[in-house]
Amino acid sequence: MAKRIDVSGLTAYYSAHKAIEDISMTVEPRSVTAFIGPSGCGKSTFLRTLNRMHEVTPGGRVEGKVLLDGDDLYGSGVDPVNVRTTVGMVFQRPNPFPTMSIFDNVAAGLRLNGKYKKNELSDIVERSLKGANLWNEVKDRLNKPGSGLSGGQQQRLCIARAIAVEPQVLLMDEPCSALDPISTLAIEDLIGDLKERFTIVIVTHNMQQAARVSDRTAFFNLAAVGQPGKLIEIDDTERIFSNPSVQATEDYISGRFG
Amino acid sequence: MNSEIDTAPPPPPLQDTPPPTKAEARGATRPGDRIFLGLSRGSGILLLLIMAAIAAFLTYRASLVLTENEGNFLTTFEWDASAIPPNFGIAVLAFGTIVSSIIAMVLAVPIAVGIALFLTHYAPRKLGGPIAYVIDLLAAVPSIVYGLWGALFLVPHLTGLFSWLDEYLGWTGIFEWQGGAPRTLLTVGILLAIMILPIITNVTREVFRQAPQMHQEAALALGATRWEVIRMSVLPFGRSGIISASMLGLGRALGETMAVATVLSPSFTINASLLDPGGGTFAQNIASKFSEASVQGRDALIASGLVLFVITLLVNGLARAIIERRKEYSGANA
Numbered sequence: 001m002a003k004r005i006d007v008s009g010l011t012a013y014y015s016a017h018k019a020i021e022d023i024s025m026t027v028e029p030r031s032v033t034a035f036i037g038p039s040g041c042g043k044s045t046f047l048r049t050l051n052r053m054h055e056v057t058p059g060g061r062v063e064g065k066v067l068l069d070g071d072d073l074y075g076s077g078v079d080p081v082n083v084r085t086t087v088g089m090v091f092q093r094p095n096p097f098p099t100m101s102i103f104d105n106v107a108a109g110l111r112l113n114g115k116y117k118k119n120e121l122s123d124i125v126e127r128s129l130k131g132a133n134l135w136n137e138v139k140d141r142l143n144k145p146g147s148g149l150s151g152g153q154q155q156r157l158c159i160a161r162a163i164a165v166e167p168q169v170l171l172m173d174e175p176c177s178a179l180d181p182i183s184t185l186a187i188e189d190l191i192g193d194l195k196e197r198f199t200i201v202i203v204t205h206n207m208q209q210a211a212r213v214s215d216r217t218a219f220f221n222l223a224a225v226g227q228p229g230k231l232i233e234i235d236d237t238e239r240i241f242s243n244p245s246v247q248a249t250e251d252y253i254s255g256r257f258g
Numbered sequence: 259m260n261s262e263i264d265t266a267p268p269p270p271p272l273q274d275t276p277p278p279t280k281a282e283a284r285g286a287t288r289p290g291d292r293i294f295l296g297l298s299r300g301s302g303i304l305l306l307l308i309m310a311a312i313a314a315f316l317t318y319r320a321s322l323v324l325t326e327n328e329g330n331f332l333t334t335f336e337w338d339a340s341a342i343p344p345n346f347g348i349a350v351l352a353f354g355t356i357v358s359s360i361i362a363m364v365l366a367v368p369i370a371v372g373i374a375l376f377l378t379h380y381a382p383r384k385l386g387g388p389i390a391y392v393i394d395l396l397a398a399v400p401s402i403v404y405g406l407w408g409a410l411f412l413v414p415h416l417t418g419l420f421s422w423l424d425e426y427l428g429w430t431g432i433f434e435w436q437g438g439a440p441r442t443l444l445t446v447g448i449l450l451a452i453m454i455l456p457i458i459t460n461v462t463r464e465v466f467r468q469a470p471q472m473h474q475e476a477a478l479a480l481g482a483t484r485w486e487v488i489r490m491s492v493l494p495f496g497r498s499g500i501i502s503a504s505m506l507g508l509g510r511a512l513g514e515t516m517a518v519a520t521v522l523s524p525s526f527t528i529n530a531s532l533l534d535p536g537g538g539t540f541a542q543n544i545a546s547k548f549s550e551a552s553v554q555g556r557d558a559l560i561a562s563g564l565v566l567f568v569i570t571l572l573v574n575g576l577a578r579a580i581i582e583r584r585k586e587y588s589g590a591n592a
Contacts (some may be wrong), residue, residue, distance in 0.1 A: 056478060085481030095472040099494035108490060109480035158476070165480060 002029035002199040003069040003086075003168040005050065010064030011228075012042070012049050014057065019045045021228035023064075025218060027169075032191060032200045034210035034237065037220030038252070042229025043203045046220070047171050050201065051087035052080040068168065085113055088167035092174040094154035096146035096161070102129075103142040105157055109165040124164055132160035133190050152183020159190065163198070170194065172202040176209065188213050207253060211241050219249045313567070320561035323554055331561065335526055337543065339558030340551055348562050350526050354443055354537030355566065358518070359511040361447025361532070362454055367504050369451075370458035377459075378466040379488060390463070397456035405520030408449040409441075413521060416440040416448075420533050435533040441523040444532040446539070449521055450514055454507035461506060465499030466492055498581040505577040512570055515541035540566040 005027040012020045020042035027033045035043040048054040049062050052073060066073040073083050096105045106125045110116055116124070125142075129135040134156040138149070146157050155175060162170060172191075176184040191213045194200060204210050210217050218234035233246045244250050251257055324331055326343055334347025373393070377386045417440055424435035473491035482490060493500075519542040529536025544559045551559060 051479065053475065053479060056475070081481050081483050084479055089479035091472060091475065091479075093472055095470075095476040097473055097476065097490060097494070099497070108477075112480060112482055112486055112490075161476075161480065 002197065004029045005169065005199065005201075006065075006067040006070075007050075008065045008067075010046070010049060010062065010066065012045050012054055012062045013060070015059035017226075018228040020049075020220075021230055023231045025231060025234050027199060027201060028216070029199045030195055030197070031215040032195050032202060032213055033216045033218060033234075034214035035201065035203045035218050035220060036205075036207055036210050036252075037229070037232075038222070038257070039205075040225065040229070041220040041222045043218075043220045044173055045229070047173055047201060047203050050169070050171055051089055052083045053089065055080070085109070085165055086167055087169040087171060088162035088165065090155070090158050090162050090170065090172045090175045093178050094151055094158050096149075096154050096157050098145065098147045100146060101143045102138050102146045102149070102157060105146045106160045106164050108161060113165060125160075128160040128164035129157075131163050131194070132156045133186060133193075134160055150183070152179050152186055155179060155183065155187060156190065159187075159194075163194070167198065169199045169201065172200065174203050174205060177205060184209070207241075211237060217241070219244070219246075219252065221248055221252070316560055316564040316567065319557045320564050323557035324561055326554070327558075335528065337526055337547070337558075339547075340555035342554075344554055344558060346558050348540070348565050350528055350536075351538055351540045351543050351562055352565065352569070353528050354446075354522075354524070355512055355539040355541075355569070357532070357537065358443045358446040358450060358539060359508055361444060362450035362511045363504060363508055365448065365451035366455045366458055366507060367500070370455050370503070370507075371462055371500060373455075373459045374463040374466050375488060375492070377463050378469075379484065379492065390460075393456050393459050396452075397460065401453065401514060402516045402520065404449060404453050405517035408445070408517060408521040412449060413440055413445060416445060420444075423533065431530050432532055434531040438535055439523065440533070441521055442533055442535055443522075443537050446518050446522050447532075449517055450511045453514065453517060454510050457510065458503045458507040461503035462496060462500050465496040465503070469495045501577055501581055505574060508573055509570060512566065512573070513541050514539075515545045518542040519545045 007026075008024045010020070010023045011018060023046060035047065037043050045054060050066060050073075052062075054060045054062055062074060064074075068086065072078070073087075096102075097108060100108065103122075103125055106128050107121055110121060110124060126135060126139075129138060134153060137153060138157075146154060149157060155178075159170075159175075176187050179187065188209065191200060191202065195215075202210075202214065214237045216234060217237040217240040219232045219240065220229050221232045222229040232248055233240070233244065235244070240249060241253060244253065323339070323344060328343045328345040329336060329347050331347055333349050334345065335350055337346045337350075338344060339346040373389075377390055381389065420435050420440050423433040427433040428435065469492040473495065474487050477487040477490040518539050522538065522542055523535060524538030524542060524546070525535040526538070527536045540562050544563060548556065548559055
């Protein structure tokens, strides 16, 4: 189910601009790893290199290796479409397909990847919505459009959609930044449940959130605007927030900058 | 300037300002607002007046001749409007107008959507610009030029297509060919398709360009291929835009005059086969008969124009209904 990620020497560009430089890290399976750091430090860019979404941006390219249980995502002959079915993603703004019902939103990925019988499909949809703690709120209106839900519900719908295809890894790009505190709490609880089954990587601007939900925390920083972002350190979350080994991390955590 | 601001008395505290009156809320107290309100309201009313005047004029002139008409206005296959008593009906014109427009839509809409998708989602930017420019140029060609091109180039080159259709699809009845000159409803449909292609392409291209990035990324992140991204996020978003664009095109096809009049050899019969003579169109019939018609004949032509007017209204209403029906699911409320 969940897989381990090994990144080595990863550098990503937007055309000529180097966005992140020489990043190496290991993400353990069935754990939550949080990326923190000031704006523009490349944490979202790095996240998007982990499911080959970075190269979708015009001019985006990547050097280095990302191994998923030993298989290089950037190896020759690897189809990015297959990578993305293995490494799912939840975005900053909830983005359910507006033309689809709640049911069809969750089933969207399944319908792409193969033929399912109708009852099989509704079983998986139910399981995914339960997995995203949304089932009880929407079970009576599965045929209503997903865009009619509240922001927090929409984000959980997007999580249900992502986990319906049974990915190995779930990437979350500031999944709570557009949500109110109660919806945020619901998503954070959900992340705690999901890590039993998935490897989770979450980008967040909220350090308390990183402290609450993650097992490991990676701190990214950039020397100056226009310079590439770099990984400063990655360690157990407890250690990062109590006794980090790099001074810049402590400065950031304690609010001295950023 | 600065000193003036500095010495100005401080604005009164917020709670002292009286709540805006109803008139203020409507923005009608300041002279500028009042003038603008009057101008915009006047423009709106003027538009309605013009529409009403056109409709009243058409209805009045039509009624003069319709009461005299010997034949049945809706079913008679003849156009003898200058005779006394007149004997005319629009059956053939309605048939020809609708059939040729349907042919044009069937041919043009898929191609236009394809071009628009290619320009917005497949073509490299260096190629997209020039192609879009050429399409804009196509829209600017006057319709009489299309008519001349159709009569002098398209018609002679269609014999091959016509005999092929007759050979392989003749059994359907729709594509039987007696061997006459290819100046029939199918020819008109093909020419109209070329003429309405630019407008449909341009409008759908603009809509596809606005398809939200976040929904395309959502599809990509689920493991969608490029075509699947288009199917899941771009086409549903652009659906109402495609319909609106098609209606613009259809409006042009229904009313196109000079090109049709140049290419079509009209006949006041209805023929099941699109390759044999049969049918005319409202606009073409008006254009080719107007200059030689008597006053009564002109009124008859006006009556046929009124029918075209109504058909166009119906088509637009239908399009709006289709868009409205799926509003809950449209990309607009995302």
